[in-house]
Amino acid sequence: MTIQIDIFSGFFGAGKTTLIKKLIDENVYSKKITLIENEFGEIPIDGAFLKKYNIEIKEIKAGCICCSTVIDFTNTLREIIKSKETERIIIEPSGVGKLSEIVKIVKILEEDNDIHLNLVIAAVDVTMYEEFTELFSEFYGDQIIHASTILLSRTQNVDDEELGKVVSKIREINDTASIVTTPWDDLSGIELIGLSEADGQQISRDEDLSAFDLEFDDDDHDHDDDDHNHDIFTSWGIETPKIFPVTQLESIFESLKDEAIFGKVVRSKGKVQIDGVNWVEFDFVPNALEIRASEPDEIGRITVIGHDLNQAILDTVF
Ligand SMILES: [Zn+2]
Structure with missing residues (x-):
C-alpha cells in the first residue's frame, strides 16, 4: 500500500x-x-x-x-x-x-x-x-x-x-x-x-x-542554492517550575516587542503554571498573543526564537 x-x-x-x-x-x-x-x-x-x-x-x-x-x-x-x-x-x-x-x-x-x-x-x-x-x-x-x-x-x-x-x-x-x-x-x-x-x-x-489584478512573473523559480544559514536565528529556552499569572505573561510579551532591548523576537511559545493549580499554553508572534487553558505538566517550558536575541535579558524576564 x-x-x-x-x-x-x-x-x-x-x-x-x-x-x-x-x-x-x-x-x-x-x-x-x-x-x-x-x-x-x-x-x-x-x-x-x-x-x-x-x-x-x-x-x-x-x-x-x-x-x-x-x-x-x-x-x-x-x-x-x-x-x-x-x-x-x-x-x-x-x-x-x-x-x-x-x-x-x-x-x-x-x-x-x-x-x-x-x-x-x-x-x-x-x-x-x-x-x-x-x-x-x-x-x-x-x-x-x-x-x-x-x-x-x-x-x-x-x-x-x-x-x-x-x-x-x-x-x-x-x-x-x-x-x-x-x-x-x-x-x-x-x-x-x-x-x-x-x-x-x-x-x-x-x-x-x-x-485584484494579478501579475505573474515567469522567472525561474528553482533556486538550486543549498547554501543557507540558519545561524541568523537563535533560540532561547528554559524549563521552569515558576508561576506566571496571565497578566504577567501579557506584560512580558508586550515588552518583548521592543527590539532595542530584546533583539528581533519572531516567535515564542510554551506552557506554564498561572497559579497554584492551573496551566496555560501560549503562542506569541509579534502581532498576536494567544493564551489558552491547558492540562498540567511536570514542568513549565518556554522558548523564544529570534534574530540577535539578548539572552541575558530574557533570563531576567522569565
Ligand atoms: Zn536547513
Whole structure:
C-alpha cells in the first residue's frame, strides 16, 4: 500500500502545529500516521504538546532536516517506510526548514519506495508577510515558492485590501499554488485537506478578491542554492517550575516587542503554571498573543526564537 506523505511547512508562528492538531482532533486522518517533527531550539514545545495524541512521533532535534540533520531525516523516513506500520507520514519542518530541500529528499525516496508526495503546504501568517519577506526571504520565500497549497493564517485580523495585496504578492512568486484565505476556524479539517488537494485555485473568504489584478512573473523559480544559514536565528529556552499569572505573561510579551532591548523576537511559545493549580499554553508572534487553558505538566517550558536575541535579558524576564 502506498504511503502518503504530507509536508506542513511554514515560518515561525504561522500555525503549522495548530493545523496538524486540528486535523488530528477532527479525525481527518483515520489511518495510522507518523509525524516527523523538527523543532528549532533545544526546548521541544510542539513535541510535548502533541504527546497527548495517540500518534507515532519522531522528533529530530539536533538541527535542521534540510541541512545539518538531512541524513538523520532521510534514515528516519526510510525506517518508517520499511516498517510498514504507517499509512501516512506527516512532516513538520522547523520554521526555517527550506521546503525545496525537503521536497527534493522525498522525491528522491519516491523513486524507489512505495510512497507518494501528497500535500505540500506552506502556512503563511498574512499579518507578518511584508516584514518577514523583507527580513527573512531566503526561508520564507522558499516555502511560498515551493508549496502547492498556501494556507494563509490570521486572515481574520486584516481587511480585504490588505489580504488582496498579500495574495497578489504571493501570486507573483507562485502562480500555481492553491491559496486559501478563509479563516481556518471557518473550515473543517476535511475541507482544508480537500482544498489543498485541488491544485491552482484560490479559495477566498470573499469573491471580490478575485477582482485584484494579478501579475505573474515567469522567472525561474528553482533556486538550486543549498547554501543557507540558519545561524541568523537563535533560540532561547528554559524549563521552569515558576508561576506566571496571565497578566504577567501579557506584560512580558508586550515588552518583548521592543527590539532595542530584546533583539528581533519572531516567535515564542510554551506552557506554564498561572497559579497554584492551573496551566496555560501560549503562542506569541509579534502581532498576536494567544493564551489558552491547558492540562498540567511536570514542568513549565518556554522558548523564544529570534534574530540577535539578548539572552541575558530574557533570563531576567522569565
Ligand atoms: Zn536547513
